[in-house]
Amino acid sequence: MSGRESEQLLLSKLCDRGAALQPQSLVITKIQQGYHTRSYADQLRRAKRLASALQRWGVRMEDRVATLMWNSGWHFECYQAISCMGACLHTLNLRLGQADLGYIIHHAQDRIIFVDANLIQLLEQISPSDLATVELFVCAGSDGEANQWKSSQLDSRKTIDYEAFLNSGHEDYRWPALADSSMMGLCYTSGTTGKPKGAAYSQRSTYLHTLMICGVDQLAISSREVVLPFVPMFHVLSWGIPYALLMTGSPAVFTSHFTDPGAMLQMMMDWGVHVSTGVPAVWQTLRQHIQSTGSLAAVQPKMRLQRLVCGGSSPPATLMRWFLDELGVEFVQVWGMTETNPIGSVARRIGKVTDLEKGVDDSFNNVKKAGLPSPGVEVRIAQLDDLSRDVAPGEAGELLVRGPWVIQEYYEVDASEKFFQGWLITGDVAKIDEEGAIIISDRSKDVIKSGGEWISSIDMENAVCAMPGISLAAVVAVPHPRWDERPVVVVILDKGVNTEGLLDRVREHLSSSFAKFQLPDDVLVWKEIPHTGTGKMDKKSIRAKLEEQQYILPSLRTSKL
Amino acid sequence: MSGRESEQLLLSKLCDRGAALQPQSLVITKIQQGYHTRSYADQLRRAKRLASALQRWGVRMEDRVATLMWNSGWHFECYQAISCMGACLHTLNLRLGQADLGYIIHHAQDRIIFVDANLIQLLEQISPSDLATVELFVCAGSDGEANQWKSSQLDSRKTIDYEAFLNSGHEDYRWPALADSSMMGLCYTSGTTGKPKGAAYSQRSTYLHTLMICGVDQLAISSREVVLPFVPMFHVLSWGIPYALLMTGSPAVFTSHFTDPGAMLQMMMDWGVHVSTGVPAVWQTLRQHIQSTGSLAAVQPKMRLQRLVCGGSSPPATLMRWFLDELGVEFVQVWGMTETNPIGSVARRIGKVTDLEKGVDDSFNNVKKAGLPSPGVEVRIAQLDDLSRDVAPGEAGELLVRGPWVIQEYYEVDASEKFFQGWLITGDVAKIDEEGAIIISDRSKDVIKSGGEWISSIDMENAVCAMPGISLAAVVAVPHPRWDERPVVVVILDKGVNTEGLLDRVREHLSSSFAKFQLPDDVLVWKEIPHTGTGKMDKKSIRAKLEEQQYILPSLRTSKL
Incomplete structure (x- = not known):
């Protein structure tokens, strides 16, 4: 049947959908003086303008265009523009030290870096040789910070204001036809051993991941809910949520650098946020904030929060109990890695029909697991000393995964020891329990x-x-x-x-x-x-x-x- | 990035998941003496045995293996075995006349036909020359009907009992590696003009469609719900629901030939069905049955029904109102065609965040529309007399669609007049309203x-x-x-x-x-x-x-x- 269904799986086909179906839905960014808002329809027009500007600059397919930015509507525009035009969105982790940051920029050969004004000092500390491939710094910022960069130590001939750059493009730009095998994104792992390694994602990889995470048993991102993606957009594409939002057109709330629990809580109340994402420590901090300020009774009637998507480590049952009892919030636990783009498995409080009769406390146990492999993700538990052999059912071993959004090699570096016959060696020691759920028991190097x-x-x-x-x-x-x-x-x-x-x-x-x-x-x-x-x-x-x-x-x- | 993510999108990768995660979940079929039940784990073992038997018979990739069967666990096994082994599942419509049925079997060159015992007479009426390519009739049936076929007029040298055939295979069979462009299914349209035409689906087409329909804003098929797919499995793969069920492992209830409203209602109550699928006339009949038997008060406490997925034509508001008020059931309206595998758009009562405040009656209006294009489906409204030109926004024209699960040609027949520059000409006259929803106003040949x-x-x-x-x-x-x-x-x-x-x-x-x-x-x-x-x-x-x-x-x- 080759050629009969030649439709390529391109992000532009998904990402235009939200603006088409919910043109008036809002993209909201916290700024010093309140909030900056923009409609999805406007955002799409601006993203096309930005893509056109990049094209005029000479950015070609798979060229790396980096971002060093907080979560914001502007970063969201970059996500849409860079990857839909066929270039490669390289998100830089603003928590990294200058050496790693320099190494990554140089290794990826970034041609352009979009940078928030209040993060420019991170680039100033990097050795000029590491920035040799960078032709342009596009400086974004709200709150009057936008002009701070003009006094920066970056080469002024290479710097341009974000809005000025965007306005050099035109909004009747059309997304190009691409091969869906082309690279749309690049994230480096911050491994504790050796140099950071890049995981590159294709158009097809992220397209499939986006369809998958919107599944009702997965992250269930819906056009009917307001989402605050708290996980940084420089951290594995914010777990893929931005692309899901572009597809659904759900109202999106971004914190920018206002990441303290008080600010986050206010945003949740102001915009009626239904869903947010983050590591357990974030939700622990939010709880402590509410408790220490004694504001629970005032907060309760203003919160519409339904689910907290949680990853990185298991949330304590006491934390889940508090959120459920006080705010009616369900925890959804995910497992994944930079190498898995990133969602590999999902654990929900009530995972199965047969659990419906179980008590609430029992089913918190589910959420402490890494959960059930997501559709399309294959899992093997191999013997730690012989990866060619599976362990006996229920026993622990090395967790191997593969699937259409799991990488099969790192970007431009030989790391074949991280793969085994097409499977990614996760470095996690895990077992599969009687419910089919993955339980991580250790890192294999620590066992x-x-x-x-x-x-x-x-x-x-x-x-x-x-x-x-x-x-x-x-x-x-x-x-x-x-x-x-x-x-x-x-x-x-x-x-x-x-x-x-x-x-x-x-x-x-x-x-x-x-x-x-x-x-x-x-x-x-x-x-x-x-x-x-x-x-x-x-x-x-x-x-x-x-x-x-x-x-x-x-x-x-x-x-x- | 070619070759880096070479994972093919094969149905076997999705369809093993349900049995792995919910091995004890049940596949239920109505039989004369109550119900036949089987676990998903058993069903997977049997499907592998069946695939192995087909392989031993000499069935090769893309060979057409037909079914002439009611909705049942056995038909469900055929779905899994035939398409996961790389053959092509050709579902025969038991409502067709002998001439069309014969034409279709002959045109598809079916090698094997799986047939329910009580449907054999349909084959007996077909001209032997139309059955010339058929090497084997595999006769299934429960309720002691299984032996009826032994007195049939079919060539006894070519007939075999379903269980005997299945047992000629072995359950340690492994699904083969395939190209995901290979054909996994074939359905003929029952157009009123000309001969029936075949729409062939690739592994990739149905894989993507399955991920998509499980989306929370789409059909939201979940492992947490019991599903009764009422739409016949010979009708566009039962809207793709069987593959979603194999992926989720949701308890599945099949009616077999017990399709009258009383029987259906009993099944819904006996198994706590949450979701069902069908045309509006089916739900109208169910409502009439409950009303005419005066059983509403007895039915209410036993029903767990949440959603009725409805397609074919718009459900009347009075029908939706009754189901909502009396049974708390939501209608989900879908639009699609055999050529779109089949879901193209979905309308829900409350489609958007901005509708959340609207009254219930207002939002029934949404469900009368064909709805919002599903992720991945692209839509154009072209001028009826010049398909190269779009109509003005909001105006009606010919509805054109394309996407990764929309066919781009018919099976083994030239029908290029049904396509325009890669778009499928749906034959529907439609417009897009201010909410982005498709509203079908006519068939283009009737305008x-x-x-x-x-x-x-x-x-x-x-x-x-x-x-x-x-x-x-x-x-x-x-x-x-x-x-x-x-x-x-x-x-x-x-x-x-x-x-x-x-x-x-x-x-x-x-x-x-x-x-x-x-x-x-x-x-x-x-x-x-x-x-x-x-x-x-x-x-x-x-x-x-x-x-x-x-x-x-x-x-x-x-x-x-």
Whole structure:
């Protein structure tokens, strides 16, 4: 049937839809003096003007056009213009250090960077050689910040005002015909090991991902709801939400740099937000804000919030309980990676027909899982030491995924060790439970192998943290000549807690849920535990620190005496 | 990026999902003695066995394997097995006459026909030469009917029992790798003009359609709901619902040949059905059944019905009002064609955020429209006499559509007149209203052109039908030497209605909503109005009958006197 259905899966075909069906629906951005609003119809006209300006500049298919911007209507326009015209939207993470940022810009060979005025100083710190490919800086900003850049140290011959640049294009521009295999977006992973690596997405990849996440069992993005995408637009295309919004024309609320919980809460109330996205810490902060200001009773009648889409780590049941009881809000948990564009699986409170009769507390358990693989995503659990073999059903192993929006290679770098026969090696240790849901138990590089058996560091950390007096715990592997590796617990104690007999108490506490051979050999009390830039405990640094200290396991010390 | 994301969009990747995630979810079929049930896990095993049996028989990629079956778990297995193994599922319409059925089987060159025992007589009536390509009849049936076929007139050397055939395969069969451009399904249109034409769907077409219809603003098929697909599985793949069910694993209820409203109602109550699909006449019949049996009060507490997906024609507001008030059921209206696989647009009661404040009655208006184009479907309204030109916004014209699941040619027949520069010519006259919704006003072959202006026959029929005493009205064009065409109304009157001054009364009634030049030249009172096999008024026959009667318009008669 080749050629009979030659319709290419292009984002321009989806992204014109919202403006056509809901031309008066609003794109809202928080600014200093209230809100900036623009209709979807206007946004489409401006996006075409912007695409036309890029075309006139000489931007060609798959050329990298970068953004270093907050979540805003202007960033949203860039999403639409750059990827619908066939160029490659390269979103720069404004939380990165100058070295990584410079490396990424240089590696991607960005030709143009759209930058918010209040972020220009990040570019000024980058070595000029890393910016060698950049022909133009397009400086955006509201609140009168737009002119700040004029005093910047960037080469003034290479800078232009956003509106001036946009107005160099014309709005009767038409989206081009493209091959749907062409690259529409590029995001770099902020891995703790080695240089950042780019995950490139094709038109087809993001088109399919957009259709999928609007599924009623997925993120259910609907034209009938107001959405506040809190996840940064520089973080895996904000989980794909902007493209879903362009498709549905749902009213969209963007925070710009006003990301504190008080500002967010006000936006939710002002615009009747139904859905938002973010990591659990964000919702924890929102809850704390409401509680500490004592504003719950005032907030309740003004909130229309229905769902919080949550990713990154599992939300605590107490958090979900509070939001459900006080605000009637459901948590939807997602699992994914930069490499999966990013949604791979979704967990909802009530996942199945057979769960409908279950009590509410029981079904919070579902949301703590990574959830059910999304349609189109295939999952394998492979043996950690032999990826060609599946584990037995229900056992834990290396999580491998593939599907039409899962990358099969990194951008312009050889990293074949991250793939196995067409499957992405996620680096997560996971199992599939009896409900078909994925449960992540560890990062595969952090799992501990002792005497041929695996010990989950995350399970042990959670168990240790549940002990009174312990505020944080990390479990790492320490080499052992006979058992290969043995688990050691590093803890931060609450003030005034007695360390006497701590190892025995920890082993005693763990013995109810861990086998004897799995119990830790040692407990170390530290003042702080190193974290990565994205807020995760940095196990690699912990292991390096122990090595630096020439740490030896107690059992080995004894034998040497 | 070619080759980086080489994942083909294969139905087998979606259809294994339901069984994996909801293995114990049920596939339910009504049988004489109650219900036959089977789990999705069992169904998948059986589908693989069936696919393996087909492979052993020598069925190759894209070979046509036909079904002549009621909606049932067995038919559902055939859907899964035939299309996931790479063969082409050709569903035969059991309402067709023997000549059309024979033509279609012969044209498609079906190699195997799966047939329900109680439908075998339909095959017996077909000319043997039309069955020349058929190597095997696989005879299915429950209720002890399975053996009826043994006394049939079909060549006994070519017949085999369904279970015996299935058991010739093995369940450790693996779905093959395929090109997603390969043909997975074939449905013939039952057009009133010319021979039936086949619309062939690729793996990719149906994969995308399946993802799309599960969208929350589309048909919202969810793993959390019980679905009774009432639309026949021989009618455009039952609107694509079976593939959505295989993907979600939602409990599925099939009626088999027990299609009367009493049986359907019982199934809905017995299994807690949430969603069903059908034409308005089906829901009208269900309502009449409940009303005439006086069972509403008994039915209400047992019904979990949430939505009725409705297509074919607009449901009357009174029908929607009754279902909403008495059973809390929402109508979802869809527009589509065999050529669009089939969903092209969807109308919901509350379509937009801006409608949320509207009253309920107002928003029923939305559901009478064909609705908002589904994501991925592109729509053009072209001038009826020059398809290369768009009409002005809001005006009516020929509806053209294209998209990844819209065919671009018919199967093995030249019908290039049905396409225009890659767009499908739907044959519908439509306009796009201020909300972006499609409103169908006529079939383009039925629209009337008078003095260079267009008159909608459907609008006029609806207006005439609203007059007291008129039970049915058809409006057709009659040739006129000066004005090209003039409208003539054919009516059926209620018993005892006086025909005196009828033309004047009709013109008077229409004058509030039609221009003077649009008012009909004549009103003819007939005892019956011819209908097509699918229940639509047959305008072609009406025009033929007038010609046969050598009908002349009154104004022309006068001038000849």
